Amino acid sequence: MPQPQPSVPMGAGALAGLRVVDLTQMLAGPFCTQVLADHGAEVIKVEAMTGDGTRVTGPFCADDTLRDFGGYFQSVNRNKQSIAVDLKSDAGREIVRKLIDGADIVVENFRAGVMERLGLAYETLRETNPRLVYGTVRGFGDPRSGESPYAQWPAYDVVSQAMGGMMGITGPDRDTPTKIGPGVGDTVPALMLCIGILAAVHRARETGEGQFVDVAMTDAVLAMCERIVYQTSYTGTVPAPEGNRHPLLCPFGLFRARDGHVSIACATDAFWAKLAHAIGRPDMATDEDFATNAARVRNAQQVIDAIEAFSKVRSKEEIALCLGGKVPFGPVYTSAEIFDDPHYRVREMLVEVEQPGSATPVRIAGVPIKLSATPGAVRQRAPMLGEHTDAVLLAAGYGKQEIVDMRAAGAIR
Template identity: 80%
Template sequence: MQRDGQQHLKTGALSGLLVIDFTQMLAGPFCTQILADHGADVIKVEALTGDGTRITGPFCADDNLRAFGGYFQSVNRNKRSLAVDLKTEGGREILRRLIDESDVVVENFRAGVMERLGLSYEVLRETNPRLIYAAVRGFGDPRSGASPYAQWPAYDVVSQAMGGMMGITGPDRHTPTKVGPGVGDTIPALMLCIGILAAVHRARDTGEGQFVDVAMTDAVLAICERIVYQASYTGAAPAAEGNRHPLLCPFGLFRTRDGHVSIACATDAFWVELACAIGREDLAHAPAFATNAARVAHQEQVIDAIEAFTRVRSKREIGLILGGKVPFGPVYTATEIFADEHYAVREMLVEVEQPGSAIPVKIAGVPIKLSESPGTVRHRAPMLGEHTEEILTAAGYSPHQIAKFRDFGTIL
C-alpha cells in the first residue's frame, strides 16, 4: 500500500506511520487524533452507518447537512475515513490487506469482538510481525490481566468512579463529584498514545511488534496517584476536600467579586510573596504560618486571610497584583478563554471548515509543540467514507474491484 495518500500528511514527527483506527466515541479517537496531529496517516475505519458520535451535537445553526457535529469534529481531525462493512468477508479482506502494510492498529471494542471478526492480534501478527496492536477498554484486555469486569461496558463516568477520581472530588466527603471534561476517556487516550509510541520505537529497533493494553480505570487510578500512597502510608482512605488540598496550603480556589481565582503556594517562599502582596506581612513569617505544615494546621485562618483580600476585588484586579509573583490563575469561562491572547499566540483555538455550514468553527489546537517537526491541524474531520476510494486505490484495488465492493454493499 502506498503510504501517506494525501500530500498534506507528509509532515510531522510521525510522518510515514500508518495507523488503522477502529475506534469510536472519545477515548480511542482522542488517542489516534494525537498521532494524526503529528503526521501519522490515520485511516478511520467506520461502519457504513458511521461512528455513533457523528450524530451528536452541537451543530451550527445553518448546518442542514449534519454530516457530523462538534463532538466528532473535535476528535477526528487530520484523519481519513474508510466506510466498510466488517460483517462481510470482502470487508474483512480489505482490512487484512491494509493491516498487513500498517504499523499500528487501534481499537476500543469490548474484549472478544476483534477475535470474532477474525482480526485478533494473534491472527494479524502472523502476516505482519512488526504490527503494534493497541486497545483501550474500560477494564483492560485479558491478555495482560483478566479483570472480573472485563465484559462490562464503560464510559468516562465509570472510569472516573472506579478509578478513584470521583471519590476525592467534590465539596465534601459525602458528595463525590464528576470532573467536568471527559478525563475518564482522555487520560486513558494519552496513556495509550504513550504506549503506542514506546512500542513503535522498539519495533523500529527489533522489527517486532507487540500488544499495547490500557484499561480506562487503571489510567485514572494512575493519575490519582496520591490516593494510593496516602492510603498506604496512613492507613486512611482519602476523601473529597472541596477546593482545598489535603497536604498543601494555600492551594485551591478563592472567591472574588466576579468569580473565583486559583492560588497555589506549594513553597514557603511563595507564601511570603503572597502574604506581602495581600498586605498581610504579619503572617509572612509568623510561626503559625511560616511552614506548609503549620499552614495546613491553620488552614481556616489562611483561607480567611486570603479571601478577605480576594472577595472585594475582581479576577482582573487580583491578576494585576499577584500575576508573576505566585502561582495564580483566574477560573475562566469559555468566553474568557476565547478572549485571552495566550490561546491565540499558542494556536490553541484553530478554525476548521464545517461541512454544511458557511461559517468556520473553532476546535482546540495541538498542545504538544515540537520546534523542528510541529504538529498541526491540517484538515477538518472527514465525511463518512470520504477517502474510501483513495485508500483502496492506494492498496492496489482496481476501479472495477472497488465498484464491485460498492455494488455488494461492502463499502460506502
Template identity: 80%
Template sequence: MEDRMQASRPLTGALAGLRVIDLTQMLAGPFCTQILADHGAEVIKVEPMSGDGTRINGPFREDDSLREFGGYFQSVNRNKRSIAVDLKTTHGLEVVRRLIDGADIVVENFRTGVMERLGLSYERLRETNPRLVYGAVRGFGDPRSGASPYAEWPAYDVVSQAMGGMMGITGPDHDTPTKIGPGVGDTVPALMLCVGILAAVHRVRETGEGQFVDVAMTDCVLAMCERIVYQTSYTGIVPAPEGNRHPLLCPFGLFRARDGWVSIACAHDGFWEKLALAIGRPELVVDEAFATNAARVQNASRVVEAIEAFTRVRTKEELARCIGGSVPFGPVYTSAEIFDDPHYGVREMLVEVEQPGSAMPVKIAGVPIKLSGTPGAVRHRAPLLGEHTDGIMRAAGYGPQDIEHLRGLGAIR
C-alpha cells in the same frame, strides 16, 4: 470525494511515514489516534456503514444543511481520512485485513473478544504483519495483560472516573463525590495509549517485532490519582473529597473573587511569603500559625479567611495584576474568557476548521504538544463518512472495477 485540502498538503511532522488503521469510536480511541495524526501519522478511520456513533452528536451550527457531524466528532477526528466498511461481510473483513497488513499501527476500542470473533485478533494479524503495533483501550483492560473480573463490563468516562478513585477525592465535602467536568476518564487513557504505542513503535525499529499495547481506562485514572495510593499505604487514611483545598498543601486551591474564582497555589514557604506581602499581610510570614506549610494545613480555614478578605473584594483582572507573576495564580476561566485570552491565540490553541454544510468555519482545540523541528498541526477538518474510500482502496491495490464491485456488494460505501 477526496478532500482537496488533504491532497494538496502532504503529511509532515515527527510521525510522518507511520500508517495507522483506526477502528475506534466515541472518545478515548479517537482522541489517541488524533494525537498521532496531529504529528504526521497517516490515520485511516475505518467506520461502520452508518458511521462513528458520535457523528450524530451535537452541537450543530444552525445553518448546517448537511448534519454530517457535529462538534463532538469534529473535535476528535481532524487530520484523519475516512473509509466506510461493513465488518459483518467477508469482503469487508478482507478489505480491513489488507489495510492492516500494510499498516504500522492498528488501534481499537471494541469490547473484549470482538476482534477475535471477527478474525482480527492481534495473534492473527501479526502472522502476516509481524511489525504491527496493536493498541487497545477498554474500560477494564484486555485479558492478555490481566483478566479483570469486570473485563466484560462496558465502560465510559464516568465509570472510569468513579472506579479509578478520581470522584472519591473530588467534591465540595467528604460526603459528596463529584464528576470531573471534561471526559478525563477517556482522554487520559488516550494519552497513555499514545505513549505506549509510540514506545512500541520505537521498539519495532530496534527489533522488527511489534507487540500488543493494552490500556484500561480505570487503571489510567488510578495512575492519575497516584496520591491516594501512597496516602493510604503510608498512613492507612482513606482520602475523601477536600472541596477546593489540598489535603497536604496550603494555600493550594480556589478562592472567591468579586466576579468569580481564582486559583492560588503556594507549594512552599517562599511563595507564601510573596503572597502575604502581595495581600498586604506581612505579619502572616512570622506568625507561628501561618509560617510553615504544616502550620497552614492545620489552620487552613484561617488561611482561606485571610486570603479571601483580599480576593473577594477584587475582580479576577485586578487580582491578576497584583498577584499574577508573583505566585502561581490563575483565574477560573469560562470558555468565553478562554476565547478572549491572548495566550491561546499566541499558542495556536483555538484553530479554525471548515464545517461542511455551514457557511462559517468553527473553532476546535489546537495541538498542545509543541515540537520545534517537526511541529504538529491541524491540517484539515474531520472527514465526511467514507470521504476517502476510493483513494484508500486504490492505495491498497484495488482497481476501479474492484472498488465498484465491493461497493455493489455493500462491503464498502
C-alpha cells in the same frame, strides 16, 4: 560542514511515515489516534456503514443542513481519512485485513473478544505483519494483560472516573463525590495509550517485532490519582473529597473573587511570604502559626479567610494585577474568557476549520504538544463518512471495478 537532510518532508510532522488503521469510536480511541495524526501519522479511520456514533452527536451549526458530523466528531477526528466498511461481510473484513497488513499500528476500543470474533485478533494479524503494534483501550483492560472480573462490562468516562478513584476525592465535601467536567476518564487513558504505542513502535523499529499495547481506562485514572494510593498505604487513611483545598498544601486551591473565583497555589514557604505581603498581611509570613506549610495546613481556615478577605472584594482582573507573576495564580476561566485571552491565540490553541454543510468555519482546540523542528498541526478538518474510501482502496491495490462491485454489494460505502 553540510547539514544533515531531514528524513521527512518539511512540515510533515514527526510521525510522518507511520500508517495507522483506526478502528476506534467515541472519545478515548479517537483522541489517541488524533494525537498521532496531529504529528504526521497517516490515520485511516475505518467506520461502520452508519459511521462513528459521535457523528450524530451535536452541537451542530445552525445553518448546517448536511449534518454529516457535529462538534464532538470534529474535535477528535481531524487530520484523518475515513472509509466506511461493513465488517460483517467477508469483503469488508478482507479490506481491513489488507490495510492492517500494510500498517505500522492498529488501534481499537471494542469490548474484549470482538476482534477475535471478526477474525482480526492480534495473534492472527501478527502472522502476516510481525512488526504490527496493536493498541487497545477498554474500560477494564484486555484479558491478555490480566483478566479483570469486569472485563465484559461496558464503560464510559463516568465509569472510569468513578472506579479509578477520581470521583472519590473530588467534590464539595466528604459526602458528595463529583464528576470531573471534561472526559478525563477517556482522554487520559488515550494519552497513555499513545505513549505506549510510540514506545512499542520505537522497539519494533529496532527489532522488527511489534507487540500488544493494552490500557484500561480505570487503570489510567488510578495512575493519575496516584496520591490516594500512597496516602492509604503510608497512613492507613482513606482520602475523601476535599472541596477546593489540598490535604497536604496550603494555600492550594480556589478562592472567591468579586466576579467568580481564582486559583492560588503556594507550594513553598517562599511563595507564601510573597502572597502574604501582596494581600496586606506581612505578619502572616513570619508568624509561627503560618510561616511554614505544615503550620498553614493546621490552620487552613484562617489562611483561607485571610486570602478571601483580600480576594472577594476584587475582580479576577484586579487580583491578576496584584498576584500575576509573583505567585502561582490563575483566574478560573469560562470558555468565553479563554476565547478572549491572548495566550491561547499566540499558542495557536483555538484553530479554525471548515464545517461541511455550514458557511461559517468553526474553532476547535489546537495541538498542545509543541515540537520545534517538526511541529504538529491541524492540517485538515474531520472527514465526512466514507470520504476517502475510494482513494484508500485504490492506494491499497484495489481496482476501480472492484471498488464499484464492493459498493454495489454493500461491503463499502
